[in-house]
Amino acid sequence: xxxxxxxxxxxMRAHLSAFLFRHRxxxxxxxxxxxxxxxxxxxxxxxxxxxxxxxxxxxxFTGLVVKRFSLANFQTIAHDPVYRTIILRxxxxxxAVTLTxxxxxxxxxxxxxxxxxxxxxxxxxxxxxxPLWANYLxxxxxxxxxxxxxxxLVWLFEKIGVHWSIGxxxxxxxxxxxxxxxxxxxxxxxAALERVPGSLLEAxxxxxxxxxxTFRSVVFPLIVPGIVAGSIFAFSLTLGDYIVVQLVxxxxxxxxxxxxxxxxxxxxxxxxxxxxxxxxxxxxxxxIAWRLGAFEAL
Amino acid sequence: xCGVPSLEADxxxxxxxxxxxxxxxxxxxxxxxxxxxxxxxxxxxREGEFFSMLGPSGSGKTTCLRMIAGFESPTAGxxxxxxRYVTGLAPYEREVNTVFQDYALFPHMxxxxxxxxxxxxxxxPRADRRRQVADALEMVRLPEFxxxxxxxxxxxxRQRVALARALVMRPKVLLLDEPLGAxxxxxxxxxxxxxxxxxxxxxxxxIYVTHDQEEALTMSDRLAVFNRGRIEQVxxxxxxxxxxxxxxxxxxxxxxxxxxxxxAAAVAGDPHPFTIRPEKIEMHxxxxxxxxxxxxxxxxxxxxxxxxxxxxxxxxxxxxxSLVVMQQNLATSSMEALQVRGKAVRxxxxxxxxxxxxxxxxxxxxxxxxxxxxxx
Numbered sequence: 001x002x003x004x005x006x007x008x009x010x011x012m013r014a015h016l017s018a019f020l021f022r023h024r025x026x027x028x029x030x031x032x033x034x035x036x037x038x039x040x041x042x043x044x045x046x047x048x049x050x051x052x053x054x055x056x057x058x059x060x061f062t063g064l065v066v067k068r069f070s071l072a073n074f075q076t077i078a079h080d081p082v083y084r085t086i087i088l089r090x091x092x093x094x095x096a097v098t099l100t101x102x103x104x105x106x107x108x109x110x111x112x113x114x115x116x117x118x119x120x121x122x123x124x125x126x127x128x129x130x131p132l133w134a135n136y137l138x139x140x141x142x143x144x145x146x147x148x149x150x151x152x153l154v155w156l157f158e159k160i161g162v163h164w165s166i167g168x169x170x171x172x173x174x175x176x177x178x179x180x181x182x183x184x185x186x187x188x189x190x191a192a193l194e195r196v197p198g199s200l201l202e203a204x205x206x207x208x209x210x211x212x213x214t215f216r217s218v219v220f221p222l223i224v225p226g227i228v229a230g231s232i233f234a235f236s237l238t239l240g241d242y243i244v245v246q247l248v249x250x251x252x253x254x255x256x257x258x259x260x261x262x263x264x265x266x267x268x269x270x271x272x273x274x275x276x277x278x279x280x281x282x283x284x285x286x287x288i289a290w291r292l293g294a295f296e297a298l
Numbered sequence: 299x300c301g302v303p304s305l306e307a308d309x310x311x312x313x314x315x316x317x318x319x320x321x322x323x324x325x326x327x328x329x330x331x332x333x334x335x336x337x338x339x340x341x342x343x344r345e346g347e348f349f350s351m352l353g354p355s356g357s358g359k360t361t362c363l364r365m366i367a368g369f370e371s372p373t374a375g376x377x378x379x380x381x382r383y384v385t386g387l388a389p390y391e392r393e394v395n396t397v398f399q400d401y402a403l404f405p406h407m408x409x410x411x412x413x414x415x416x417x418x419x420x421x422x423p424r425a426d427r428r429r430q431v432a433d434a435l436e437m438v439r440l441p442e443f444x445x446x447x448x449x450x451x452x453x454x455x456r457q458r459v460a461l462a463r464a465l466v467m468r469p470k471v472l473l474l475d476e477p478l479g480a481x482x483x484x485x486x487x488x489x490x491x492x493x494x495x496x497x498x499x500x501x502x503x504x505i506y507v508t509h510d511q512e513e514a515l516t517m518s519d520r521l522a523v524f525n526r527g528r529i530e531q532v533x534x535x536x537x538x539x540x541x542x543x544x545x546x547x548x549x550x551x552x553x554x555x556x557x558x559x560x561x562a563a564a565v566a567g568d569p570h571p572f573t574i575r576p577e578k579i580e581m582h583x584x585x586x587x588x589x590x591x592x593x594x595x596x597x598x599x600x601x602x603x604x605x606x607x608x609x610x611x612x613x614x615x616x617x618x619x620s621l622v623v624m625q626q627n628l629a630t631s632s633m634e635a636l637q638v639r640g641k642a643v644r645x646x647x648x649x650x651x652x653x654x655x656x657x658x659x660x661x662x663x664x665x666x667x668x669x670x671x672x673x674x
Contacts, residue, residue, distance in 0.1 A: 199402035207416035
């Protein structure tokens with residue numbers, strides 16, 4: 001068939017395409033139907049169930065879930081100092097991990113986005129992303145082997161005559177988390193830095209500002225959304241994780257409490273109530289970020 | 299003693315010491331890898347003049363500007379500002395300011411904060427700063443816009459803010475990198491006049507980079523025509539237009555009408571290449587009389603472009619070249635002008651308008667580069 005002739009099937013296609021063009025809502029529905037359905041049912045649905053379950057409680061005698069509204073779980077969380085300590089510990093480590101990652105990510109992403117020639121930039125980015133190809137558990141076990149008592153680090157220290165071990169501790173948890181989430185902080189920061197036009201830096205320099213001043217007054221305000229995006233990853237992922245804590249730590253975090261209550265104690269309502277804690281903390285975190293104007297320049 | 303000029307004689311007819319140039323480039327070279335962007339340029343820009351660097355894209359004019367600003371450092375050669383060598387200095391150590399092609403306004407700051415940025419860096423007290431910012435915004439006719447954000451401004455307004463931000467620093471030299479390039483024609487013409495007025499008002503040295511020859515001719519006191527990293531000619535707009543030094547200049551500044559070789563010999567009696575401006579040529583019937591002071595050539599009208607006030611004719615000469623002829627539409631209508639297509643005509647112009655030029659090879663390329671530059 002010569003090109004340009006319109007066959008019957010083309011006519012059908014043209015009809016369909018014209019129909020969709022006239023009914024834009026339908027087109028939008030066809031485009032977003034599946035992901036929106038997934039999002040509403042699976043994501044918001046579970047979140048709602050979580051929320052509802054948090055207000056049920058476990059009958060201490062029968063061990064059965066009582067499906068009646070009660071604040072019992074929240075009272076336990078508020079009054080038991082163990083839970084308060086666990087929440088504060090998780091929060092503290094999450095903040096430390098977030099800060100560490102921001103500090104580590106900035107020079108990397110600045111170099112990749114603004115200074116490196118194309119080849120070096122790709123090398124840096126690949127190096128940052130490469131660990132994501134390895135299994136998460138494998139990477140945590142690697143850190144366990146490095147940090148544990150009798151591990152690689154201890155052995156290295158002994159070689160130079162120092163007897164010191166990080167062992168299974170919060171420091172080990174902090175190091176491992178910082179390592180795990182670094183790519184998630186580097187990438188948005190890199191994207192934000194790359195979006196800052198070079199002429200803005202030149203203009204600042206042209207107007208008399210040295211490097212540090214340009215960073216404070218021009219670069220930093222413009223990449224705050226990228227930093228916040230990265231910090232949300234590092235912060236929220238730390239709040240929710242329990243495997244790292246199990247493998248390299250010696251204390252309990254929010255995630256472990258939830259895990260234990262779902263599994264060992266089969267107190268699902270309490271687990272749900274405790275799961276709302278990181279949700280609440282994240283909400284406060286986002287609220288603060290929003291109030292600081294972090295999303296204005298998005 | 300004889301033959302050796304005495305010291306006294308030297309002193310008596312001594313020339314006035316030339317004033318220190320605002321900007322001096324001495325043998326400046328800039329290479330990017332294998333590419334020579336700027337190839338041994340010497341240039342003096344005088345104090346207080348409106349100086350344009352004109353040339354097609356990739357001719358080295360912007361690189362020159364960026365080296366004066368300090369964003370690039372020359373591979374070889376020296377740069378002086380107001381008699382002081384600044385070759386190795388950073389941009390923040392130079393008393394020049396730049397108006398960027400994309401304006402480079404800080405998007406997270408208000409207009410007033412943008413304009414006051416340099417003063418803030420200089421630690422000018424807040425009250426002083428506010429007054430100077432207000433004055434600068436007044437000068438660019440945006441007095442009420444201090445609290446807006448750059449995103450809320452039109453292109454022309456952003457352009458003025460960028461200008462105010464540089465002017466408020468009272469630089470020795472203001473560098474403008476195709477500042478009107480992104481504006482539409484009407485606005486650009488209005489801004490050209492305004493820029494020139496502002497320059498006269500503040501009596502600063504302006505160095506203005508453009509690929510638009512009309513802009514360069516309208517605004518400049520002097521201009522330099524760049525081609526392939528070199529300067530082809532420096533002079534006043536009239537000099538450059540009336541007496542182009544090379545075929546490239548003739549082609550780039552105005553329309554390229556270069557005749558050379560056989561065609562030149564047939565028309566002017568000398569094979570040396572020369573250029574003739576399109577508006578100097580008259581178009582007549584074939585049997586028109588030619589006097590001894592004039593050149594004449596016969597040919598056919600190949601193309602007619604009606605431009606409103608003028609009409610441009612492209613005439614294929616029987617001698618084997620073509621000439622562009624520009625005629626005022628004094629009594630011609632578009633219909634009449636278009637009917638001339640295909641007609642045999644005789645072109646006549648005064649021999650004294652012929653300008654001999656060098657380097658005919660560059661001429662054609664020049665005109666093509668210009669079309670490209672104007673299209674972009």
